[in-house]
Amino acid sequence: MPQIYFLCTGNSCRSQMAEGFARQYLGQQWRIASAGIETHGLNPRAVQVMAEKGIDIGQYHSKLIDIDYLNSSDLVVTLCGDARDRCPVTPPTVKKQHWPLPDPAQAQGSEAEILTVFRQVRDEIERRVQALV
Template identity: 40%
Template sequence: MINILVLCTGNSCRSQMAHGYLNHFLDKRKVMVYSAGIETHGINPGAAAIMKEDGISIDHHTSNHVDEYSDVDFDFIITVCNHANENCPFIPSKNAIRLHHNFYDPSKLVGTEVEKHAAFLKAREEIKAYFKKFVEEYLSGDKVA
């Protein structure tokens, strides 16, 4: 079993979208995906709505603190925002590959509903493309045994 942790500040938006796409792209019998934050803010309604538009439900996800997974030995730890990358507590996974990409944060936008929707769509498409490429590079074919 391959364990993947996606880490963000509040585990409400970007990490939740990444978690949703990883579950969508991967065989759940061979890979376990976790998402967490260095804080917990609950699932962002805008993130849940924009994922539903792409046919993926994250409504059942929970917002978890990274400390909840201290006993999991991760193979991949992926931070999806600079704040989490810079403030992440020590995660004692022996041989984890650590990756970082600072995704745009749509939850910070103040504007009209149309502008907010466009911001969530932009973030979703960036996250979708990144994690599709991640799966192809790190977890395709023989790599997931």
């Protein structure tokens, strides 16, 4: 069974959303996980905008990169430059993709403006995960 790993800095937004979409679109055909180079906790706005798509990530939690899982993955997707640059070295058998997406947790403005950024990032992640299918 192929294995995919979604990585970002804190495993709080982008990689969690990617994991949620992958579980929906790739389902039982893949082993799916996400992690960060640090743990920042699950962002409640990520949970909120994923729920709008009918995907519950509310029980997910922020995790550090598991080197064994990383090295045994078929595909590693980094969702920010920090994760790409600081990700541990992987064997040449591990395919890598980089999705340079803005960090919605850094969005500023009113709550509506911040949620708009979260939705834009969410929708781009969904498109990219669907393209993996």
